[in-house]
Amino acid sequence: MLTEPQIPEQWSEAERWAWGEIRAGRIADFHQRYDEALDPKEPNGWDDEQKDRRLSQAFLLTILTEESFRCVTPFKGVRINGACFEETVDLQHARLERQLWLEHCRFYGSLKLMNLHLNGWFSLESSWLSGAIDLNGAVLDSHVFLTHAKIAGMVDLTAARIGGQLEMDGSTFDSLLTLNATEVSQNLFMSQKATFNEVELTAAKIGGQLEMDGSSFNKLLNMNGTEIGRDLL
Incomplete structure (x- = not known):
């Protein structure tokens, strides 16, 4: 029988509630909790x-990396919807065994995810970020969803390896998007009226279509130098 982890005293009521939902295998959905779906872009x-x-x-960081929390997290992983992050999120060099969703969220800082290893889906769908996203050298074993998001800072996926699809449909990238030497096993979607500023997509390998x-x-x-396994649309 698994031993439940000790909840840190400094956790807020919102954090205690979110962990309870995640521990039960549910999405920690703040929109549903308050019966109010806020727009992350406003x-x-x-x-x-x-x-x-x-x-x-x-x-x-605690629920994703401390062993006492990791071992009781259900296979559905950490799924959070409609949360607000006022600080920069730093998961550089972390090894995560479950999927991670941070959807419809509002981030006032950056996401430092350099060399992150994630065994599962990674999603920032419909989120807003005032800072940058650093996924340089990350290894993401399945699909990555950056769809319908708005990202003010630079997005760096240099030499990242993605085991599924990389989806950016309908998003707005206000700064440089770097995909140099990125490997995407399946398709790369950058369509549905997505808006890009400057894109560096050199020496990348796309297994499916672009x-x-x-x-x-x-x-x-x-x-320059990018290989596309199927169609360019």
């Missing part, structure tokens, strides 16, 4: 202390 409502959605870097139809590029799209 600031209104995210600072409501009566409907606290704030999760700390320390909370996320879709860019309906998207716009404000500056240079550099695809």
Whole structure:
């Protein structure tokens, strides 16, 4: 029988609730909890202390990396919807055995995920980030969803290895997107009216098709030396 981990005293009520949902194998859905689906791209409502959605870097690091929490996390992994992260999230060099969803969330800092190893899906679907995303050298064994997101800072997937599909459909990238030497085992989707500033996509390997139809590029799209296994759309 698994021993339940000791809950840190400094955890907020929102963090205790979120862990309870994750531990039970459910999505920690703040939209559902408060019966109010906030738009991550709009600031209104995210600072409501009566409907606290704030999760700390320390909370996320604890449940993802401390063995006492990892061993009781169900196979569905850590799935969070509608949370607010006021700090930079730092998971550099972490080894995660379960999928990680941080969807419809609002991030006021950056995501430092360099050399992250993740055995499962990774999703930032419909989230808003004021900072950068660093996935340089990351190994993500399954699908990666950056769909319908808005990201103000640079996004770096240099030499990242993705075991499934990489999806960016409908998103807005305000700064440089780097995919140099990135390996995507299946398809790379950059379509559905996605908006890109500058894209470096050199010496990458796409196992399936590359879709860019309906998207716009404000500056240079550099695809020198990139190999595409199937169609370019």
